[in-house]
Amino acid sequence: MILKEKIMEVLDSVKxxxxxxxxxxxxxxxxxxHFQGDQATIEVMPTFSGCPxxxxxxxxxxxxxxxxxxxxxxxxxxxxxxxxxxxxxSENAKQELKKFGIAPPEDQVNGEWHVPCPYCGSVYTTMDNxxxxxxxxxxxxxxxxxxxxxxxxxxxx
Numbered sequence: 001m002i003l004k005e006k007i008m009e010v011l012d013s014v015k016x017x018x019x020x021x022x023x024x025x026x027x028x029x030x031x032x033x034h035f036q037g038d039q040a041t042i043e044v045m046p047t048f049s050g051c052p053x054x055x056x057x058x059x060x061x062x063x064x065x066x067x068x069x070x071x072x073x074x075x076x077x078x079x080x081x082x083x084x085x086x087x088x089x090s091e092n093a094k095q096e097l098k099k100f101g102i103a104p105p106e107d108q109v110n111g112e113w114h115v116p117c118p119y120c121g122s123v124y125t126t127m128d129n130x131x132x133x134x135x136x137x138x139x140x141x142x143x144x145x146x147x148x149x150x151x152x153x154x155x156x157x
Contacts, residue, residue: 007033010064017053018134021096028088038072045084048135086155103151115151117142
């Protein structure tokens, strides 16, 4: 297995600390993996610039990649361009988010955000609070199954 494949494999084991069912790879946060000789450089797109979990994510990436014997030197950097968008989230991650009780980001229609309930699939939902437990999520309520739930805010360019 070539080094880049090994790096991507271990990066797929690095979970988002706030949403432990999805990896940084499935979230689309890994922009580039460079390596020259025994040095690896990983460019990571933060989901939000002010995310409080960035240092934890960086440390977890470093620990995972440093477990590869061929990597003797590693640099992990957060980049601001291009910006991360919810379009980068894999289909697998969207399914895992639903199972976890978080509605994955949906496409906006005419500037409106329609969010189906991750529990019952109903679109008879309402925004309870645009400010959720993290900058990337809001709290909604399903009027069909009567469950509150979180939804990832759509981010696009």
